[in-house]
Amino acid sequence: MTPNPPRRPNPHEATVWLRPAQWLTLEGGGATAFRLASGSGGWVERLGNEVLVSHKSDAALEELLDGLAAWGSETGWVPARIFTRFLPLRNAERVPPVLHRGDPTLPLTSVVLEAGVRYGIDMAAGYSHGLFLDQRLNRARLRALKPRRVLNTFAYTCSFSVVAALAGAETVSIDLSRKSLDRGRRNFRLNGLDETGHRFLADDALEVLPRLAGADERFDAIILDPPTFSRGANGRRWQVEEHFEDLLNAALEVAAPEGSILLSTNCKALDPVVLERRARACAKAKRRAASFLQLGLPEDFPQGHGAATIWMRVR
Numbered sequence: 001m002t003p004n005p006p007r008r009p010n011p012h013e014a015t016v017w018l019r020p021a022q023w024l025t026l027e028g029g030g031a032t033a034f035r036l037a038s039g040s041g042g043w044v045e046r047l048g049n050e051v052l053v054s055h056k057s058d059a060a061l062e063e064l065l066d067g068l069a070a071w072g073s074e075t076g077w078v079p080a081r082i083f084t085r086f087l088p089l090r091n092a093e094r095v096p097p098v099l100h101r102g103d104p105t106l107p108l109t110s111v112v113l114e115a116g117v118r119y120g121i122d123m124a125a126g127y128s129h130g131l132f133l134d135q136r137l138n139r140a141r142l143r144a145l146k147p148r149r150v151l152n153t154f155a156y157t158c159s160f161s162v163v164a165a166l167a168g169a170e171t172v173s174i175d176l177s178r179k180s181l182d183r184g185r186r187n188f189r190l191n192g193l194d195e196t197g198h199r200f201l202a203d204d205a206l207e208v209l210p211r212l213a214g215a216d217e218r219f220d221a222i223i224l225d226p227p228t229f230s231r232g233a234n235g236r237r238w239q240v241e242e243h244f245e246d247l248l249n250a251a252l253e254v255a256a257p258e259g260s261i262l263l264s265t266n267c268k269a270l271d272p273v274v275l276e277r278r279a280r281a282c283a284k285a286k287r288r289a290a291s292f293l294q295l296g297l298p299e300d301f302p303q304g305h306g307a308a309t310i311w312m313r314v315r
């Protein structure tokens with residue numbers, strides 16, 4: 001196992017900008033969506049022809065916009081539009097991105113590419129635009145695994161389901177938000193996939209998992225990427241640090257022999273080492289032999305940025 005990287009951006013860390021050579025590699029790999037910059041005050045994402053600057057303060061916004069202008073002079077790439085988004089401390093204060101510069105009459109939706117796969121972006125849909133860029137390596141791994149049956153819990157816009165379906169899998173996508181699942185369906189259509197063999201369940205993942213187990217459904221790959229906090233369908237409080245074992249134990253009941261499970265979280269208390277330790281205890285209690293793989297984060301995510309993720313394989 002690789003050493004545990006710090007999970008919090010260092011408050012004194014200088015903003016790191018993507019090097020032009022890295023940009024070429026990412027574009028060469030068929031991506032038009034990646035991080036351009038990451039720092040303690042926020043980050044900049046390229047989303048097709050546009051950028052989104054996410055910032056913790058006005059000073060950080062100014063620094064990131066200045067950095068973007070300098071980076072543009074160096075590389076010759078100028079975004080068609082710039083959106084900005086404030087990063088509040090409390091989820092309840094989250095608001096959608098706002099247009100900072102560019103044509104306000106253009107649509108707020110667009111399509112980006114990753115490894116040749118198309119994903120819809122919507123700047124008006126809410127705080128998040130539709131694609132979590134830090135999951136790029138995990139999406140690539142899921143596709144390479146070529147699983148036959150995939151369970152994508154907390155599916156959001158179903159990006160994991162899309163890559164699994166492109167690899168030939170049947171998928172089940174679960175999310176409390178019907179709107180997010182509708183965006184997932186659109187992502188399927190954007191990639192020429194119809195819904196045959198794919199289910200989209202607008203429900204509480206923690207309630208669906210036991211039902212799937214009871215129906216003897218088994219999956220070769222399971223994606224567990226829950227939010228840090230949420231309220232379930234029945235108002236039940238979910239807190240990943242506290243309920244991680246409940247979720248993984250329920251997932252182990254539907255994991256096929258030699259199945260792969262992605263464990264992913266943005267909770268700062270759960271780094272990959274802690275995730276593995278707690279997952280090992282669950283596997284032992286369920287009498288399933290388990291091995292683990294830490295892929296790390298894509299090259300556009302410096303240490304301390306992005307989700308903590310680990311792949312688990314169970315026998």
Ligand SMILES: C[S@@+](CC[C@H](N)C(=O)[O-])C[C@H]1O[C@@H](n2cnc3c(N)ncnc32)[C@H](O)[C@@H]1O
Nearest residue numbers: 132154155156175176177204205225227230232
């Ligand atoms: C972090 S996002 C998941 C991102 C997704 N894995 C991806 O890579 O695009 C969390 C999602 O969990 C959903 N959610 C929250 N609580 C849930 C629950 N109890 N059951 C199912 N979905 C839930 C939210 O609606 C949100 O779409």
